[in-house]
Amino acid sequence: xxxxxxxxxxxxxxxxxxxxxxxxxxxxxxxxxxxxxxxxxxxxxxxxxxxxxxxxxxxxxxxxxxxxxxxxxxxxxxxxxxxxxxxxxxxxxxxxxxxxxxxxxxxxxxxxxxxxxxxxxxxxxx
Numbered sequence: 001x002x003x004x005x006x007x008x009x010x011x012x013x014x015x016x017x018x019x020x021x022x023x024x025x026x027x028x029x030x031x032x033x034x035x036x037x038x039x040x041x042x043x044x045x046x047x048x049x050x051x052x053x054x055x056x057x058x059x060x061x062x063x064x065x066x067x068x069x070x071x072x073x074x075x076x077x078x079x080x081x082x083x084x085x086x087x088x089x090x091x092x093x094x095x096x097x098x099x100x101x102x103x104x105x106x107x108x109x110x111x112x113x114x115x116x117x118x119x120x121x122x123x124x125x126x
Contacts, residue, residue: 013049016096019103026056026070029088032095050096051085058106 013029030050059066069089074080082089091099 013051015051015053016100019100019107020051020053021055022053024053024055026054026059026082027085027088028052028054028082028091028099029085030091030094030096030099032093048096050099051088052091052096052099052103054103054106056082 028051030048030052032048056066056070060070061067069081072081079087081087094102
Protein backbone atom coordinates (compact mmCIF):
# COMPACT_ATOMS: atom_id res chain seq x y z
CA UNK A 1 0.00 0.00 0.00
CA UNK A 2 1.36 3.45 -0.77
CA UNK A 3 2.27 5.71 2.14
CA UNK A 4 2.78 9.47 2.41
CA UNK A 5 5.93 11.06 3.76
CA UNK A 6 7.80 14.29 4.39
CA UNK A 7 10.66 14.30 1.85
CA UNK A 8 12.52 17.12 3.60
CA UNK A 9 14.12 14.48 5.85
CA UNK A 10 16.05 12.99 2.92
CA UNK A 11 19.62 13.91 2.11
CA UNK A 12 19.68 12.57 -1.45
CA UNK A 13 16.33 12.87 -3.17
CA UNK A 14 16.24 13.53 -6.88
CA UNK A 15 13.57 14.11 -9.48
CA UNK A 16 13.29 11.49 -12.17
CA UNK A 17 14.66 12.84 -15.44
CA UNK A 18 11.82 11.53 -17.63
CA UNK A 19 8.86 10.95 -15.35
CA UNK A 20 8.83 14.19 -13.39
CA UNK A 21 6.27 15.62 -15.76
CA UNK A 22 5.23 19.26 -15.69
CA UNK A 23 1.47 19.27 -15.40
CA UNK A 24 1.39 15.93 -13.59
CA UNK A 25 -0.95 16.07 -10.61
CA UNK A 26 0.45 13.17 -8.59
CA UNK A 27 3.76 13.14 -6.68
CA UNK A 28 5.28 9.78 -5.83
CA UNK A 29 8.49 9.01 -3.95
CA UNK A 30 10.14 5.72 -4.85
CA UNK A 31 12.13 4.39 -1.91
CA UNK A 32 13.93 1.16 -2.82
CA UNK A 33 14.96 -1.54 -0.39
CA UNK A 34 12.23 -0.89 2.16
CA UNK A 35 9.68 -3.16 3.66
CA UNK A 36 8.07 -2.04 6.90
CA UNK A 37 10.39 0.90 7.58
CA UNK A 38 9.19 4.35 6.60
CA UNK A 39 11.34 6.09 4.01
CA UNK A 40 11.45 9.22 6.14
CA UNK A 41 12.67 7.36 9.23
CA UNK A 42 15.38 5.20 7.65
CA UNK A 43 18.76 6.79 8.38
CA UNK A 44 20.52 4.30 6.08
CA UNK A 45 18.83 5.49 2.91
CA UNK A 46 21.26 7.75 1.11
CA UNK A 47 20.72 7.09 -2.59
CA UNK A 48 18.06 6.22 -5.13
CA UNK A 49 15.17 8.07 -3.50
CA UNK A 50 13.43 9.54 -6.49
CA UNK A 51 10.41 11.78 -7.00
CA UNK A 52 8.06 11.02 -9.86
CA UNK A 53 5.38 13.48 -10.98
CA UNK A 54 2.80 11.83 -13.18
CA UNK A 55 -0.84 12.03 -14.13
CA UNK A 56 -3.06 10.37 -11.54
CA UNK A 57 -5.59 9.38 -14.20
CA UNK A 58 -3.76 6.18 -15.17
CA UNK A 59 -3.16 4.93 -11.64
CA UNK A 60 -6.70 5.73 -10.49
CA UNK A 61 -8.11 4.03 -13.56
CA UNK A 62 -6.06 0.85 -13.24
CA UNK A 63 -5.47 0.41 -9.49
CA UNK A 64 -8.10 0.05 -6.80
CA UNK A 65 -5.51 0.82 -4.11
CA UNK A 66 -4.40 4.04 -5.76
CA UNK A 67 -8.00 5.03 -6.50
CA UNK A 68 -8.95 4.58 -2.83
CA UNK A 69 -5.85 6.43 -1.63
CA UNK A 70 -6.27 9.34 -4.03
CA UNK A 71 -10.02 9.75 -3.69
CA UNK A 72 -9.99 9.71 0.12
CA UNK A 73 -10.76 13.10 1.64
CA UNK A 74 -7.72 14.65 3.34
CA UNK A 75 -7.76 15.17 7.08
CA UNK A 76 -8.85 18.69 8.06
CA UNK A 77 -5.98 21.14 7.55
CA UNK A 78 -3.88 18.64 5.57
CA UNK A 79 -3.12 18.39 1.88
CA UNK A 80 -4.36 15.55 -0.29
CA UNK A 81 -1.85 12.70 -0.40
CA UNK A 82 0.36 12.98 -3.44
CA UNK A 83 -0.67 16.56 -4.26
CA UNK A 84 2.88 17.93 -3.88
CA UNK A 85 6.37 16.76 -2.95
CA UNK A 86 5.78 17.31 0.77
CA UNK A 87 2.83 14.90 0.68
CA UNK A 88 4.26 12.46 -1.88
CA UNK A 89 3.01 8.90 -1.80
CA UNK A 90 5.78 6.40 -1.08
CA UNK A 91 6.33 3.47 -3.39
CA UNK A 92 8.34 0.84 -1.54
CA UNK A 93 10.24 -2.29 -2.46
CA UNK A 94 11.03 -1.26 -6.00
CA UNK A 95 13.74 0.80 -7.62
CA UNK A 96 13.32 4.02 -9.58
CA UNK A 97 14.41 2.17 -12.74
CA UNK A 98 11.79 -0.53 -12.22
CA UNK A 99 9.08 2.03 -11.54
CA UNK A 100 10.08 4.00 -14.65
CA UNK A 101 9.71 0.83 -16.72
CA UNK A 102 6.23 0.39 -15.26
CA UNK A 103 5.32 3.99 -16.16
CA UNK A 104 6.60 3.42 -19.69
CA UNK A 105 3.47 1.32 -20.28
CA UNK A 106 1.40 4.50 -19.89
CA UNK A 107 3.73 7.04 -21.44
CA UNK A 108 5.37 5.17 -24.33
CA UNK A 109 5.24 6.85 -27.69
CA UNK A 110 4.10 3.68 -29.44
CA UNK A 111 0.66 3.43 -27.90
CA UNK A 112 -1.08 4.33 -31.15
CA UNK A 113 -0.98 0.70 -32.25
CA UNK A 114 -3.29 -2.07 -31.08
CA UNK A 115 -0.17 -4.13 -30.37
CA UNK A 116 2.34 -1.46 -29.29
CA UNK A 117 5.23 -3.86 -28.66
CA UNK A 118 5.00 -5.06 -32.25
CA UNK A 119 5.09 -1.53 -33.64
CA UNK A 120 8.25 -1.02 -35.75
CA UNK A 121 9.61 1.88 -33.68
CA UNK A 122 8.57 0.55 -30.31
CA UNK A 123 11.21 -0.88 -28.02
CA UNK A 124 10.91 -2.01 -24.44
CA UNK A 125 12.97 0.05 -22.01
CA UNK A 126 16.23 -1.60 -21.02
